[in-house]
Amino acid sequence: VSALPAEIIRKKRDGDRLTPAELKSFIAAYLDGGVADYQMSAFLMAVYFRGMDEEETAAFTDVMLNSGSVVDLSAVPGIKVDKHSTGGVGDKVSLILAPIVAACGVPVPMISGRGLGHTGGTLDKLESITGFRTNLSLKEYKEVLAATGCVMIGQTAEIAPADKKMYALRDVTGTVESIPLIAGSIMSKKLAEGIDALVLDVKTGRGAFMASRERSRELAQTLIRVGKRFGKTTTALITDMSQPLGHAVGNWVEVAESFDCLRGKEVPDLMEVTYALSALMLRSGGKAVTIAEGINRSKDAVQSGRALAKFREVVGRQGGNVEFIDHPHTYPVCKHIIHVKSPANGFVGECDALAIGFASILIGAGRATTDDAIDPKAGIMLLKKCGDRVAKDETLATILTDRAETAADAQERVARAYTIAPDAPKPVNLIHEMIDEHGVHEW
Amino acid sequence: VSALPAEIIRKKRDGDRLTPAELKSFIAAYLDGGVADYQMSAFLMAVYFRGMDEEETAAFTDVMLNSGSVVDLSAVPGIKVDKHSTGGVGDKVSLILAPIVAACGVPVPMISGRGLGHTGGTLDKLESITGFRTNLSLKEYKEVLAATGCVMIGQTAEIAPADKKMYALRDVTGTVESIPLIAGSIMSKKLAEGIDALVLDVKTGRGAFMASRERSRELAQTLIRVGKRFGKTTTALITDMSQPLGHAVGNWVEVAESFDCLRGKEVPDLMEVTYALSALMLRSGGKAVTIAEGINRSKDAVQSGRALAKFREVVGRQGGNVEFIDHPHTYPVCKHIIHVKSPANGFVGECDALAIGFASILIGAGRATTDDAIDPKAGIMLLKKCGDRVAKDETLATILTDRAETAADAQERVARAYTIAPDAPKPVNLIHEMIDEHGVHEW
Numbered sequence: 001v002s003a004l005p006a007e008i009i010r011k012k013r014d015g016d017r018l019t020p021a022e023l024k025s026f027i028a029a030y031l032d033g034g035v036a037d038y039q040m041s042a043f044l045m046a047v048y049f050r051g052m053d054e055e056e057t058a059a060f061t062d063v064m065l066n067s068g069s070v071v072d073l074s075a076v077p078g079i080k081v082d083k084h085s086t087g088g089v090g091d092k093v094s095l096i097l098a099p100i101v102a103a104c105g106v107p108v109p110m111i112s113g114r115g116l117g118h119t120g121g122t123l124d125k126l127e128s129i130t131g132f133r134t135n136l137s138l139k140e141y142k143e144v145l146a147a148t149g150c151v152m153i154g155q156t157a158e159i160a161p162a163d164k165k166m167y168a169l170r171d172v173t174g175t176v177e178s179i180p181l182i183a184g185s186i187m188s189k190k191l192a193e194g195i196d197a198l199v200l201d202v203k204t205g206r207g208a209f210m211a212s213r214e215r216s217r218e219l220a221q222t223l224i225r226v227g228k229r230f231g232k233t234t235t236a237l238i239t240d241m242s243q244p245l246g247h248a249v250g251n252w253v254e255v256a257e258s259f260d261c262l263r264g265k266e267v268p269d270l271m272e273v274t275y276a277l278s279a280l281m282l283r284s285g286g287k288a289v290t291i292a293e294g295i296n297r298s299k300d301a302v303q304s305g306r307a308l309a310k311f312r313e314v315v316g317r318q319g320g321n322v323e324f325i326d327h328p329h330t331y332p333v334c335k336h337i338i339h340v341k342s343p344a345n346g347f348v349g350e351c352d353a354l355a356i357g358f359a360s361i362l363i364g365a366g367r368a369t370t371d372d373a374i375d376p377k378a379g380i381m382l383l384k385k386c387g388d389r390v391a392k393d394e395t396l397a398t399i400l401t402d403r404a405e406t407a408a409d410a411q412e413r414v415a416r417a418y419t420i421a422p423d424a425p426k427p428v429n430l431i432h433e434m435i436d437e438h439g440v441h442e443w
Numbered sequence: 444v445s446a447l448p449a450e451i452i453r454k455k456r457d458g459d460r461l462t463p464a465e466l467k468s469f470i471a472a473y474l475d476g477g478v479a480d481y482q483m484s485a486f487l488m489a490v491y492f493r494g495m496d497e498e499e500t501a502a503f504t505d506v507m508l509n510s511g512s513v514v515d516l517s518a519v520p521g522i523k524v525d526k527h528s529t530g531g532v533g534d535k536v537s538l539i540l541a542p543i544v545a546a547c548g549v550p551v552p553m554i555s556g557r558g559l560g561h562t563g564g565t566l567d568k569l570e571s572i573t574g575f576r577t578n579l580s581l582k583e584y585k586e587v588l589a590a591t592g593c594v595m596i597g598q599t600a601e602i603a604p605a606d607k608k609m610y611a612l613r614d615v616t617g618t619v620e621s622i623p624l625i626a627g628s629i630m631s632k633k634l635a636e637g638i639d640a641l642v643l644d645v646k647t648g649r650g651a652f653m654a655s656r657e658r659s660r661e662l663a664q665t666l667i668r669v670g671k672r673f674g675k676t677t678t679a680l681i682t683d684m685s686q687p688l689g690h691a692v693g694n695w696v697e698v699a700e701s702f703d704c705l706r707g708k709e710v711p712d713l714m715e716v717t718y719a720l721s722a723l724m725l726r727s728g729g730k731a732v733t734i735a736e737g738i739n740r741s742k743d744a745v746q747s748g749r750a751l752a753k754f755r756e757v758v759g760r761q762g763g764n765v766e767f768i769d770h771p772h773t774y775p776v777c778k779h780i781i782h783v784k785s786p787a788n789g790f791v792g793e794c795d796a797l798a799i800g801f802a803s804i805l806i807g808a809g810r811a812t813t814d815d816a817i818d819p820k821a822g823i824m825l826l827k828k829c830g831d832r833v834a835k836d837e838t839l840a841t842i843l844t845d846r847a848e849t850a851a852d853a854q855e856r857v858a859r860a861y862t863i864a865p866d867a868p869k870p871v872n873l874i875h876e877m878i879d880e881h882g883v884h885e886w
Binding site: 005006007009010013036037038039040041042044045046048049169171172173174175 | 448449450452453456479480481482483484485487488489491492612614615616617618
């Protein structure tokens with residue numbers, strides 16, 4: 001006798017464990033219409049409050065994973081490793097990291113998402129490169145990976161359709177911020193793309209979806225446990241997202257900053273996180289024994305120009321205009337350039353990632369609703385970051401936009417995102433800790 | 444700027460208070476399609492976990508009340524009083540109570556519901572009287588009340604349509620058992636029917652929806668506070684529903700037991716609850732000063748035959764066949780009569796109302812799904828109740844059904860509902876306490 005949908009919902013609501021069979025039949029029924037959207041949303045809210053234990057989270061992930069295709073990348077030699085970030089502002093790490101890791105000989109099959117809320121999305125950034133195709137078929141996805149050792153696409157209709165349907169529902173029913181639901185959503189997609197190992201960048205701080213360290217660690221540990229159950233080595237860094245990463249926030253401006261970094265520009269916070277993640281990926285991919293070795297190899301890939309060449313190769317294979325990589329200043333520019341000035345002499349105490357993220361939506365660099373179009377050239381350049389000394393009336397940030405009507409609002413938001421203190425703030429730890437299946441490690 | 448549906452859901456999910464304006468716009472949008480079923484069900488689940496405070500519950504009730512018509516009974520002289528029960532097994536109190544109270548001069552406008560889960564419904568019981576119309580228009584409703592002082596109908600399309608839509612959703616999304624949602628649902632319907640005062644029978648024990656005393660009291664207090672805010676004197680009794688009330692469980696069999704009681708038959712537990720509620724209604728309706736006086740007047744209405752005559756009059760006005768009142772034994776009988784025997788000498792220790800309720804569904808006296816038809820003549824006669832002495836093989840209960848295929852299962856369930864103990868059990872308190880706006884009182 002299979003349980004009625006309302007019985008499954010009540011069971012979860014009352015804090016009881018659901019069996020893998022119950023989760024499977026409930027979600028299968030959701031996909032074929034036997035469980036209505038209104039029942040799934042009540043279920044998701046019950047999960048929000050009651051959570052899921054390890055067995056349930058794994059079963060939930062398994063059902064979502066097997067709702068679609070699981071890509072077989074065994075024909076591509078090497079240990080395939082991907083990175084996933086829980087989302088931040090100015091987080092263009094994937095664009096720099098993937099070519100570095102691929103240039104070091106570890107294949108990187110990467111399926112990315114779009115901007116969500118105040119955070120940017122790798123897919124939107126890639127699409128700011130004229131002609132770049134993120135909607136490859138799974139066949140093309142395999143071909144590009146085999147040819148270049150790196151591929152970057154969006155979620156296809158074949159990958160975890162249950163997650164796709166459920167994610168849209170979660171977004172409009174206030175059920176996004178649940179660790180087992182986030183874990184099931186991330187891991188089902190990552191497991192479907194054919195990887196052997198996964199490195200996670202779990203953000204914490206005001207600009208992250210999980211603001212507290214405890215919740216970020218809990219999410220990381222859940223993801224690692226699920227990964228382990230599916231035989232995929234999963235390692236996580238907990239990194240700071242209280243201020244944006246690097247100087248550029250937007251789409252094209254972030255791609256351009258990524259080129260700069262691949263050309264060897266030292267953007268300290270951005271490259272510290274990038275090299276740390278890269279080292280973990282090289283270690284998982286068997287191309288470095290220690291983290292120090294992984295960092296050295298990664299730096300060498302940049303300094304030798306191999307990483308930039310790899311990025312150029314991937315962009316070319318996926319239809320992007322490589323002219324913009326070689327000559328970024330030929331890219332179209334915005335009509336309005338607005339400077340945000342420092343109100344005082346002193347030091348930048350804070351540069352609030354959440355506020356900058358919302359300002360970037362206003363100027364066209366992000367979406368207010370899922371149907372909005374993005375202006376790829378709009379962005380915010382943060383000339384000053386935490387700890388920088390500033391003089392009164394010195395420019396803190398520059399806003400690039402075509403939208404005259406939102407400029408004043410954005411300018412005020414950016415100004416308020418900054419606090420100027422008389423003394424230099426205590427430096428914050430950028431990488432809080434490393435977590436793997438053996439436990440939590442100092443970085 | 445009005446909030447997005449997902450923002451309202453998240454606010455409730457995070458434990459914040461919603462303003463009356465937010466609740467109003469959310470529910471209004473639900474009725475006109477701006478809030479989808481899947482958003483309402485996520486909201487209802489969030490309310491299940493987070494509750495609502497007094498202001499929110501009142502605002503919620505008000506929005507549901509004003510989603511439809513509010514009947515104006517000012518043309519009918521007297522203080523109009525209704526009773527509401529939270530639902531039980533064998534609970535035919537309304538059928539006996541309404542004629543008694545009306546016979547004592549207090550008008551009783553009663554809108555009842557159908558059976559829900561394992562509990563019976565007054566509407567289903569009334570409809571077992573051949574020809575009885577429960578679907579009167581609001582115009583007829585007023586006319587019958589004005590002419591007889593009593594009317595008994597079901598919820599019309601004009602009464603609290605928001606509740607009707609939401610109730611159907613709650614039933615299939617595991618969001619029924621929430622005190623503010625129950626309070627809003629009950630009170631919006633009761634306030635819409637045009638009453639001046641309300642008496643509540645809040646059930647507690649295994650056969651009740653609220654099994655614990657604390658939760659039953661909390662529900663009663665919530666209902667009373669909402670009633671007070673809307674200017675309606677509301678009084679509650681907390682009564683035991685660990686065993687069914689009276690001897691008959693079903694539809695016609697309960698109507699027949701009600702006739703018997705109106706003819707003066709002493710069914711102790713049933714009449715103790717009926718007279719207690721009746722006394723409170725007479726006091727609220729200005730026809731008794733003390734509870735003792737109310738009980739005496741009620742007993743006199745039965746002993747004089749006025750209550751039975753009133754019931755006969757109302758049945759006649761609403762199209763029912765009064766022949767069955769005068770000659771109940773002419774009603775059709777079931778094909779199968781199955782006896783459940785005592786396995787031992789001793790005393791009845793328990794007669795589980797929940798188990799009897801589920802058995803009554805099996806034999807056709809209730810519904811497994813909302814589309815099921817009810818067999819009005821099916822029922823269970825409990826010959827022995829808690830505390831009764833029984834001999835081995837003496838009949839404990841008799842099952843009346845046309846469904847041969849479910850008889851064995853029902854027989855086993857009824858047998859298991861009984862426990863036979865060697866010693867007489869401690870008598871249970873039938874009426875636990877009385878609650879009004881001044882506090883909790885011993886009965």
